[in-house]
Amino acid sequence: MGMFHSMKVGDLTIDSIDWEMTPEWTFGTFESWGGRERIRNNNERIYYFYIDNWGDEPKLCLMERGVKHARIIAEIKAPAELVERCVDGQGEAAFYERTFAIDESVRTWLIEHVLDNGDASLVRPIKEVVVIEDMGRSLPLWDGTRDAGDLIALPAESAALTDEQVADLITSWNFFDAEHNPGGRFVNHLHDSGQRTIVDQRTGLMWQSSGLDIASIRSINRSIVELNRVGFAGYHDWRLPSLAEAMSLLEPIQNDKDLYLDSNFSGEQPFIFVAGQRHPGGYWFVDFKQGRAFWSSGTIPGGFGRLCRTLSP
Numbered sequence: 001m002g003m004f005h006s007m008k009v010g011d012l013t014i015d016s017i018d019w020e021m022t023p024e025w026t027f028g029t030f031e032s033w034g035g036r037e038r039i040r041n042n043n044e045r046i047y048y049f050y051i052d053n054w055g056d057e058p059k060l061c062l063m064e065r066g067v068k069h070a071r072i073i074a075e076i077k078a079p080a081e082l083v084e085r086c087v088d089g090q091g092e093a094a095f096y097e098r099t100f101a102i103d104e105s106v107r108t109w110l111i112e113h114v115l116d117n118g119d120a121s122l123v124r125p126i127k128e129v130v131v132i133e134d135m136g137r138s139l140p141l142w143d144g145t146r147d148a149g150d151l152i153a154l155p156a157e158s159a160a161l162t163d164e165q166v167a168d169l170i171t172s173w174n175f176f177d178a179e180h181n182p183g184g185r186f187v188n189h190l191h192d193s194g195q196r197t198i199v200d201q202r203t204g205l206m207w208q209s210s211g212l213d214i215a216s217i218r219s220i221n222r223s224i225v226e227l228n229r230v231g232f233a234g235y236h237d238w239r240l241p242s243l244a245e246a247m248s249l250l251e252p253i254q255n256d257k258d259l260y261l262d263s264n265f266s267g268e269q270p271f272i273f274v275a276g277q278r279h280p281g282g283y284w285f286v287d288f289k290q291g292r293a294f295w296s297s298g299t300i301p302g303g304f305g306r307l308c309r310t311l312s313p
Helices: 023-031 080-088 104-113 163-172 217-230 243-247
Strands: 007-009 012-014 046-052 059-066 069-076 099-101 123-125 190-192 197-200 205-208 212-215 271-277 283-287 292-296 303-305 308-310
Touching (some): 007 123, 046 080, 046 104, 163 243, 163 292, 212 217, 217 303, 243 271, 243 283
Parallel strands (some): 271 303
Antiparallel strands (some): 046 059, 069 123, 190 197, 197 205, 205 308, 212 303, 283 292
8 A cells, every 4th residue: 555655736735655556456446346445435535656558658647546436637757768668567468458557666766756745847737627528410310110121130149259250250241340351341220219329220229328337247247237127228128239239330430539439329438348258268349449359358457338239120
């Protein structure tokens, strides 16, 4: 836990830095059921440093974290070579892993130059900006019918698929995939069905326009049970989409949210679980940020959920 080094970020005084917290541990600590032993209550805030490597150059940042709360509050102007060495020391990382724990060299530099009345000019506060999400053009209203005459029945069952089978599925249905089929495109017929749902009359599916927050596959499945119990949008048969169904939403061009997805879907679920495991191991996901299918663990970092249901004939 923290060693009680203090620092100021604008008008905020931070009394303790958690040196043990890392981006990898935040899911289990703040998002998953049964993983909050370190957190006394939902209002508690923990502060930790990490490396953000999503842009052209890696940055050293300070994160404020709590249960269902995450806010980058400052960028630290550390020497570029120090931060780059830290990233290089992480070894080869998956394409979706772009946030890293700091190493001992970065920690020592922070203690010597930034913390405990250090050089305030090295701390650049980041002001929180509230952004209202653009949900795209207005879709035609759903007329209650399942299809518009060209219904395609995609594989809906959960299946354990090999890498080769996934590549074949993508090309056989002509889904866009930045790696396996960059020239592909599946044409949807999207309609606004109200109550944060969207109907695709091409596939006969109703979708959540938003979805479930990041969690482990076990937590996602528990959330689906609860969502069906209360009846989201009046329905009780929501489920994870199959890989084919989720791939059908991929668009070949990124929208204004930098997602390969129609803008009427929220950008808060950049990659989602599907109802299919990978053979010989792992879980399949569809990544709207990268425009492709990929596989990973079903626990850390977990995934988001965008549920669907099959419309009645």
